[in-house]
Amino acid sequence: MTTQLTDYLQAYGWNEQWSNKSDACSEKLGKAAPARVIAQYSHAYKVMSSSGERLANVSGRFEFQAAGKGDFPAVGDWVMADMLDESPPRAVIQAVLPRQSSMARKVAGSIPDEQIIGANMDFLFITLAMNGDFNVRKLERYLIAAWESGATPVVLLTKSDLCEDPERYIAEVEDIAPGVHVHMVSALENQGKDALLSYLKPGRTVAVTGSSGVGKSTLLNWLAEDEWQSTSGIRESDARGRHTTTHRELFLLPSGALMMDTPGMRELQLWDSEEGWQQAFSDIEDLAGRCRFRDCKHEGEAGCAVQAAIHSGELDGGRYSNYKKTERELARLARKENSTLRQRDKKQAASKNSRSRGHKRRSMEDWGE
Template identity: 65%
Template sequence: MTITNKNKVTLQYGWNEAWEEKAALVRGEMAGKELVQARVCAQYAASAYRLISDLGDCTGEVSGKFRFLAVSRSAYPAVGDWVMVEWLAGEPARAVIHSILPRKSAMTRRAAGSVPEEQVIGANLNYLFITSALNQDFNLRKIERYMVAAWESGAAPVILLTKSDLCEDARALAALVEEAAPGVPVHVVSALHDEGREQLSPYLAAGNTIAVTGSSGVGKSTLLNWLAGDELQHTGGIREDDARGRHTTTHRELFLLPGGALMLDTPGMRELQLWEADEGWQQAFVDIEGLAADCRFRDCKHEAEADCAVQAAISTGELDHSRFTNYKKTERELARLARKEQRAGQRRRESAAPAAASRKRERRIESSSWEE
């Protein structure tokens, strides 16, 4: 497939030969429609999107058929997705979304509510900037939790320790983070003092998509404005009593930076509810998984078993006990989530069965009436 000058807008937003090949398959399946590619740049409500395409900027909604076939919340478009749309004439510009191109990566979490459901925070990411402020809200265990979701996403995680101007010994805290996130780059930055920008330049190459995530008040929008050299997002202060942030970003939105990178700003999360992330959990705690391989018993629970390499490492100080506690806590949480999802899936199948049977009976009746 060939990229031409007519793709100059979407090229800025990451369109390339690989995406063109995927789009060609969709066009082949929907030969009767004039489809163009667009990227989801913002989501304002459950099904209200802002799209950017080579025909311009527009709002978009999914088609009725798309809505009918969508089996879950995560099957709907998310910010960062490439979608195939049908452009509608008139003002303001609108488009109908018919298909999502297969995602190469996606950061997800469990959506709020009692029903276990996956929510996509951002799609087709190259890097995930996990931000944590160097103030009294600094929490290693919270960073570990974000690492689980980051490794599961398929994007490369990078940890940014923001507001270094508020910390007397930022390097000491950075060393603790490096121990808690083996193999992950850790950068100390201060937008206020313009410190650390050069460390981030390798990630900001043209065409790269970076999502910025973290709790409220860690400086995600400030980071975006700093790297953009312009106030793209409104920023707010933090509460003086506990250094917790106030929500200033209310929706997810993708911004094009001057150097050509794309940055996804996200609302702060009080608590990251994990979705299915067994692989991410193992990667986030790869040091403990490595110790576990030396345990005497393959099914060792690392509690009171003989010759447990993990407990031995805790005894000698090689492994921090609070990190191990978080490892076990996350393991239990993911196991509970898997059980709840299994039960919810069974209920969905049971509720869908009568409707499917009814549709089958209707088709038989309709067929027999035609035969008569």
């Protein structure tokens, strides 16, 4: 790209790698220029361009060609857009540059489709409060999605000031999160911030995810040393939080890092996550490799290393149950997705044949004339 980019894009993570991707794309899009999606609303986006912030929409052609929701821009995406000379300044998004990472989940409902939670993150902070809502089975689901995303997962145990035995919580998380760094933080008591500074380098993007009320917005305000997001407490009856973040947004921290705040999720429905599932349960996968038989179902076969580990206490039975549960969930999703794709292919083929017959009929009529 020949245009000299301003500090706006560089501050939001622009580098040589993204420049190369945009060069490959710009040949097809003419005057389209790069921008980063920094906020996502119901029917619009906010992007950071070389000239500053702009509201943006996707073009009609983009919307027509998108195969599903996962093809649309998400917060963190780098896009190519036409910059309109209007007041206030607007942009029309023509293309999304290939993502380096993306966290996805299945949309609500029976139709299998993908929703992108955030894109192009370097680290994914999975927040879990050390209170009555603490649940390692729920954390395992987040770890599946995190490993699948391509970003590096990091677990943050929040609200340590409300916990009488934080070491127990840390041990439980470390047992089910092999290879993942775990940090205990408290914004109220200003504890644990130093441990996070190594992730918050200039140009890096960190997304924060987790259930409602675990302290994601509080964490952002604490690291920003300012009140950027509103916060609320939790219900005393069940330790559940209320939604305070209503949309996804990317913030530039004083350190130069970018932090993505996301609305809390009551439930994380998994999307295509085979590799993430294997990584999240790598300890069980390693045990399965030691079974006497390659096709061992771990249901009582002789020489089953998995069942032996459960009986000895090396492997928690609840973790193994969740391993099997999420395996079945992903298998059902794959079957639904394949069925949807087959139906879509049939409709496209039928439409193509119909157009072909119509063209042939018109040609014959023209010949007859």
